[in-house]
Amino acid sequence: MSIKYIEMLEEGLNVFWSNNSLTCYPWFWLKDHSESEDDLHPDTKQRQIDSFTKALEYNVDKVWLDEDTKNIFIKWTDKSQSCLSFDLLELMAKPSLPQSTAIDYSSCWNTPSDIKSFPEMTYEEFNSNGGLKKWLMNIKRVGFVLVTGAPTTPEATKGIMERMAYIRNSIFGGFSVWDNKLDSPDDTAFTSLSIEPHTDGTYVNDAPGLQTLHCIKRDSIGGENQLVDGLAIAEKMRHEYPDAFEILCGVNIPGRYIKPDTYLEARRPLLRVNNKGEVIQVSFNNHDRAPFRLENSQMVQFYDAYKIFHNLVNDTARQFEFMLDPGVVLTFDNWRLLHARSSLTGYRQLCGGYHNHEDFESRLRTLQ
Numbered sequence: 079m080s081i082k083y084i085e086m087l088e089e090g091l092n093v094f095w096s097n098n099s100l101t102c103y104p105w106f107w108l109k110d111h112s113e114s115e116d117d118l119h120p121d122t123k124q125r126q127i128d129s130f131t132k133a134l135e136y137n138v139d140k141v142w143l144d145e146d147t148k149n150i151f152i153k154w155t156d157k158s159q160s161c162l163s164f165d166l167l168e169l170m171a172k173p174s175l176p177q178s179t180a181i182d183y184s185s186c187w188n189t190p191s192d193i194k195s196f197p198e199m200t201y202e203e204f205n206s207n208g209g210l211k212k213w214l215m216n217i218k219r220v221g222f223v224l225v226t227g228a229p230t231t232p233e234a235t236k237g238i239m240e241r242m243a244y245i246r247n248s249i250f251g252g253f254s255v256w257d258n259k260l261d262s263p264d265d266t267a268f269t270s271l272s273i274e275p276h277t278d279g280t281y282v283n284d285a286p287g288l289q290t291l292h293c294i295k296r297d298s299i300g301g302e303n304q305l306v307d308g309l310a311i312a313e314k315m316r317h318e319y320p321d322a323f324e325i326l327c328g329v330n331i332p333g334r335y336i337k338p339d340t341y342l343e344a345r346r347p348l349l350r351v352n353n354k355g356e357v358i359q360v361s362f363n364n365h366d367r368a369p370f371r372l373e374n375s376q377m378v379q380f381y382d383a384y385k386i387f388h389n390l391v392n393d394t395a396r397q398f399e400f401m402l403d404p405g406v407v408l409t410f411d412n413w414r415l416l417h418a419r420s421s422l423t424g425y426r427q428l429c430g431g432y433h434n435h436e437d438f439e440s441r442l443r444t445l446q
């Protein structure tokens with residue numbers, strides 16, 4: 079947007095925008111947000127200006143617009159100079175509390191048939207120009223993506239993951255290869271048992287963001303995977319069970335992981351929301367829930383709310399069920415979808431790992 083004219087006031091600078099809106103930016107805010115090379119490092123984009131050693135008051139000498147570079151320049155009486163782009167000023171025109179990124183609920187799905195365009199792409203397509211962006215956009219849209227026709231090797235699977243970002247380390251290691259015949263499995267995931275819908279890492283402060291799974295050898299019966307859109311359930315509860323929704327946003331549920339020499343514990347609400355009430359993360363693992371006790375009446379209300387969520391995630395009509403066959407690489411958003419697995423007999427070898435959610439968000443920003 080262009081600027082029609084500016085006006086200096088005692089308290090700040092009035093900017094009259096081409097759409098006839100008006101914004102008043104306080105002088106100190108302008109000084110603090112200067113994008114000049116001295117104030118904001120041109121390469122790292124890190125703030126260099128020392129805003130707080132001196133008094134929080136600056137006297138203005140003059141202000142002018144540069145229509146060619148689309149910048150506003152401010153000369154202060156102490157001879158320093160600030161520069162702010164029209165773009166930054168426009169972006170900051172409307173004051174608001176900074177918010178954590180909400181999950182995009184425009185394409186949330188209550189049943190698999192709600193998924194309009196199935197999030198699947200071939201290995202060749204993934205590796206082509208624009209393939210990574212399409213892969214990311216599928217995860218953003220419906221919470222998961224399948225890459226088909228992939229080589230059934232750990233190396234190829236790792237390659238898919240590393241095209242997005244570095245692989246996260248965790249209590250289970252980084253990129254891992256495992257089967258269901260371990261002598262002493264660390265987790266039910268490494269057995270043949272069924273697992274009900276859950277998100278991973280309710281016992282760590284920063285739960286894994288994306289999870290990638292590839293079954294590279296399969297000689298088994300059963301073991302179907304299920305995915306459920308936790309965001310769709312959250313939105314349903316917001317409208318149909320508002321009291322239960324509030325409880326699930328407010329109670330910090332502890333999760334734990336206990337092994338010899340390891341005792342991980344973290345706590346957060348089942349539905350983590352930002353200041354606008356938008357859902358930013360779903361965390362649910364009934365298997366890993368740690369003991370806690372509220373006042374009796376609150377505990378009853380909590381159990382009622384938790385039961386509603388539990389029963390909705392276990393409603394098979396909500397679940398997208400499929401078999402992880404060799405050559406099909408599944409990646410899903412662990413902050414949004416819940417995953418489950420039926421029990422199996424026979425042998426499976428899998429590989430995969432985690433990404434941090436911020437690296438997923440970063441890629442979405444930089445590839446757009």
Ligand SMILES: [Fe+2]
Nearest residue numbers: 267277278417
């Ligand atoms: Fe899991």
